[in-house]
Amino acid sequence: MSMPSRLAVLALLSSALTGCASLNLPRAAAAAPPNAAAASGPGAAASAPARPDPSAPKPFAEIIKGATQQAGFIPVWRKDEKVWLEIPAELLDKPFLLSANITQSIGERGLYGSQMGPSWLASFRKVNNQVQLTAMNTEYIASGTAMQAAVAQGFSDSLLGATAVASAPHPERKSLLVDAAFLLSDLPAYSTRLEAAFRLPYSLDRSNSSIEKTRVTDDLTTLNLRMHFATARLPAPPLVAPPVPAPAPPSTLPDARSFFVGYVYSFTKLAEQPMPARQADPRVGHFTDTVTDLSNDLQVNPKRFMVNRWRLEKADPAAALSEPKQPIVFWLDKNIPPVYRKSVTEGVLEWNKAFERIGFKNAVVVRQQPDDADWDTLDSRHASIRWFVGADVGFARGPSHSDPRTGEIIDADIAMSDVFGRGARRFIVENVGAPMRPFATPIALPWSKAAAQACDYADAAAAEMNFALDLLDARGAIAPDSPEAEAFAQSRIRDTIMHEVGHTLGLTHNFRASTVYTRAQLQDKDFTEKNGISGSVMDYNGYNVAAAGERQASFNNTTLGPYDYWAIEYAYKPIDAADEKRELERIAARSTEPLLAFANDPDAGGVPGNDGLDPMVNRFDLGDEPLAYYRKRLQLSRELWQRVQERKPQPGDDPTRQRRVLLSGFNPLNDAAVQVAKYVGGMYTSRDAPGAGAQAAFRPVEPARQREALQFMVGGLFSADSFRFQPQFLSGLAPDYREWTRPAVVSIPAMVLQLQVAGLDRLLSPGTASRLLDLPLYVPAAERLGLISLNEVYGTLQSAVWSELKSGAEIDRLRRNLQREHLKRLHALLVRVQSPLPADAQSLVRLNAVALRDDLRRALATRKWSVESRAHLQESLGLLDQALNASMLRN
Structure with a gap:
């Protein structure tokens, strides 16, 4: 193209760009609206339609x-x-x-x-x-x-x-x-x-x-x-096993x-008007939402604890008994097996008794999700009860979601495992010799309130049920596959549902409620059918199985307890705002009534960092004397073992039946060892409000009761005579050979040691040592003479564990195992640079270790032992010498 032609084209392009003075526009001009230049002067030509902004969002439609x-x-x-x-x-x-x-x-x-x-x-x-x-x-x-x-x-x-x-x-x-x-x-x-x-x-x-x-x-x-x-x-997989086993x-x-x-x-969607919050009281157990109110810097404690509760309002506020404007509706998920739905429904509706007492009729309603429903009961508008299964499952949970501004419960979903059907027995059978309760519990959740709402009641309740069924079967009182056994299981489901529904209504555990009835009352069938076996369904209540010679009453809880009515009253009673503070104080002040005894999870302990100190606050005890209850549990286990050894296997028996029964007898004793040891160095606790007549917050357990518990530990649970079995019985404990992976030969020494170690760890724990050393500080000087001392506990334990050194009796394998575990703990405490024990306790450990060394030397020099016992004693002496002679700088 020639130069004139190019100029002509440029001229035409320039004339087409009407109103554009230059192709190189200044920055300000470039930012102006497209029609700005066209409208800037008289006679300007009409502009072309503006092109849409490519960065603008597209229309909704x-x-x-x-x-x-x-x-x-x-x-x-x-x-x-x-x-x-x-x-x-x-x-x-x-x-x-x-x-x-x-x-x-x-x-x-x-x-x-x-x-x-x-x-x-x-x-x-x-x-x-x-x-x-x-x-x-x-x-x-x-x-x-x-x-x-x-x-x-x-x-x-x-x-x-x-x-x-x-x-x-x-x-x-x-x-x-x-x-x-x-x-x-x-x-x-x-x-x-x-x-x-x-x-x-x-x-x-x-x-x-x-x-x-x-x-x-x-x-x-x-x-x-x-x-x-x-x-x-x-x-x-690693070629060499790591120090800490990695999960598979x-x-x-x-x-x-x-x-x-x-x-x-x-x-x-939340209500336009938030529900009025109700402040919690430490004497009654409710889940709470907690806020720190920084409005006033004169408050001693700026925290406010708001009770978790449903919005429940009377349709007729003037009526003594009125239906609510909106009831608390629990939906039974369609995945609940039909055979259990009646018991589940009864467990839910039992709570209406507590609401009727404060003026609500049909406060709690149960509805069944249709089989063809296309909605999920886990959405937040359907409080539900759902079944679930797993390969290692055995728990139930009753959590809820609430409005954190007021504590109003918006949703709750109870998860119930299949532990009462196939789950419990199958996993117990497959884990003979493993930990007593092999069921998996929920991993610690990364969100708030999860720890407080965790609940393994179904797991432990199923183990309790299996023990009771096995004992009753051994007595000939009930057959495992009979209608009576089915009713037995259904009653436990009803009880467990009552417990979990209580959680979803805002109630925490109450682990003191099991102590409010006497042993005589628990043998009275008329009494237990009317009142149940505990002051609350929110406890972990053991089975009320009669010992030989006792009268058999109700096996488990049949109804709400006095505490449950009281806790519902505090949370849900309609109260005028002007009277609320005074009326709530009046309700909470009833906490001193014996039937309303209350203590929750932190009081019971049993978690890392909190071993619990009150022997009256336990999981799975029953009656006003827990120590007597645990004596009875050992008696019942020994009866079960005796009966199953006397019964000869019959054609058609489940080949794993005897294995299951053996473990069923061990299962409750694992907890018993820890709970009995809780008496030693124990403190009774009280939640009384400050004021005239209030009980002390902490009172040491009576010295006589501490000594009684210590003697039961060493004479019962630490005695090899409590765990004797016939060789022909043990040789008949066959596994299920259809399983490719199956348990090995049952080891009685391993099972005995497992429960003994639990008690040993409690007696030698830093918490027990500290409380025993501090004991004189809580007692007037005139009463200190008869107190139990830490040295007495260490000495009594050591003398009992190593009693053969003075008696000359042969040391069997069960006893050697216990002695090794005791020595292992002494060794660790003697050589550890940073001991977890108080300094005075550390000194007493060394004092008793020196005495044990002298006893070992004397026993080896003066008595004739079997080769196994001599080897054991020589090794024990060598380890003790090393520990006592270790050179270290103790921090």
């Missing part, structure tokens, strides 16, 4: 074209695999309850379906072109503009998820559309639980996760998600590298 809407609280739009949430403009920055529950899992090590997960008070927040899902910090509050600002600056919210706005706001509703795919994330922190269970790098695979189902109502939006977790490879990969999966977990997310 264009994005959801062809999609189907589910209208309601947060509308959902669906088109093929795409899902959008339409967030109403009025919901922005407004709180709602968000929960994440687990519908499906892998069925082992605490990872099961039908479990409640975490919940948050949440809100949607728009930030530029993003929508953030935030968890609101509700733990710190204040009144007054200044302190509210300080609290907001001091304590952050948390971001749960965020996504870009998918379209322009709806032209009329002004609502925001977002792609729901941002919820394909691990909100319940399940990856942490997977890591705790398997120590493998499982991670969420979003590309193979999906939103399967959505449901929307006026006050609820739920999404059911199928989440895929995977790891690229499983590590090879999942055993229930076709391929342990991949599995699916079901989530159900619920967005729940």
Whole structure:
């Protein structure tokens, strides 16, 4: 092209760009509206239509074209695999309850379906072109503009998820559309639980996760998600066993590298008017939501403890007995086997007795989910009871979700394992010689209140049931497969459901309630049928099995106890706001009544860092004298073993029957060893409010009772004579040979040692030592003469464990095992640079170790022993010499 031609083309282009003075526009001019130049002067030519801004969001209607809407609280739009949430403009920055529950899992090590997960008070927040899902910090509050600002600056919210706005706001509703795919994330922190269970790098695979189902109502939006977790490879087993054994990969999966977990997310609308909070009282046991109120710096304790309770209001406030405006409805999930539904229903409805006493008729209602229902009872608008199964399962839980601002319970889902059917007996049989209760319990959950709501009542109750059934069968009183045995199991299900429903109504455990009735009352059938066997269904109550010569009354709880009525009254009684403080104090002041005795999980101990100190607060005891109860349990176990040894196996018997019965007798004794040892150095506790006539918060257990418990330990549980079995019985304990992996020969010494070690650890624990050393500080000087001392405990224990050194009796294997465990603990305490014991206790350990060394030398020099006993004593002396002569700098 020639130069003139090029100039002509440029001229034509220039004339087409009407109003453009230059192709190189200044920055300010470039930012002006497209028609600005056209309108800037008289006679300017009309501008061309403006082109749409490519960065502007597309219209709402264009994005959801062809999609189907589910209208309601947060509308959902669906088109093929795409899902959008339409967030109403009025919901922005407004709180709602968000929960994440687990519908499906892998069925082992605490990872099961039908479990409640975490919940948050949440809100949607728009930030530029993003929508953030935030968890609101509700733990710190204040009144007054200044302190509210300080609290907001001091304590952050948390971001749960965020996504870009998918379209322009709806032209009329002004609502925001977002792609729901941002919820394909691990909100319940399940990856942490997977890591705790398997120590493998499982991670969420979003590309193979999906939103399967959505449901929307006026006050609820739920999404059911199928989440895929995977790891690229499983590590090879180590060539050399590590110091700490690593957990094995999942055993229930076709391929342990991949599995699916079901989530159900619920967005729940909260009432416009929050429910009035009711302040908790330490004398009555309720779950609480706790906030720190920084409004007033003169408060001694800025924390406020709000009772967890359902919003229950009378339809007719003036009536003495009225139905509620909205009852507490429990839905029986369609996965509950029909054979159990009647017992479950009865367990739920039993609580209506407590509500009737405070003026509510039919406060609790049970409904059955239809088999063809397309909604999930794990959504937040259906309080439910669900069955679940697993390869190692044996517990039930009764957790709930509440509004953290007021304590109002919004949702509750009881998870009940199949422990009363196949589960309990199968796993006990397969784990003979293993820990006494091999069932997996839920792994510690990474969200609040989970520890307080954890409950393994079903596991332990099933073990108790098996012991009772085995003993009654051995006595010829009941056959395992009889209608009576079925009724027996159904009654335990009813009892367990009562317990778990109590949790979902806001009640904590009460581990003192089992002591309110006397042993004589527990043998009176008329009394137990009317009153049950305990002051509360919220205790872990043992079976009320009569010893030989006793009268047999009710085996387990048949009804609510006095404490249960009282706790419901405190939480739910309608009270005028002006009278509430005074009336609640009047109700709580009844705590001194013997039938209302209360103590919960921290009082009972039994967890790392808290061994418990009150021998009247235990799991699975019964009657007003726990020590007498544990004596009876040893008596019942020995009766069971005697009877099963006398009964000859019959054709058609289950080949593992005798194994099961053997372990059934050991099962309750593991707890007995720890609970009896709790008397030694024990302190009675009281929750009385300060004031005239209040009991002391701590009172030492009577010296005579401490000595009695110590003698039962050394003369009963530490005695080899308590665990003698006929050789022909032990040689007949066959496994199930159809199983490829099956238990080995039963080791009685290992099983005996297991329960003895539990008691030994308690007696030699730092907590016991500290309390015994501090004992004189709690007793007037005139009463100190007869106190039990730490040295007396150490000396009595040592003399009993090593009694053969002075008696000259042959030392059998059971006794050698116990002596080795005692020596192992002495050795560790003597050579440890940083001893966990108080200094005075450490000195007494050395003093007694020196005496033991002298006894060993004397026994080896003056008596003739079998080769096994001599080798054992020589090795013991060598280890003790090494420990006493060890050179160290003790810190």
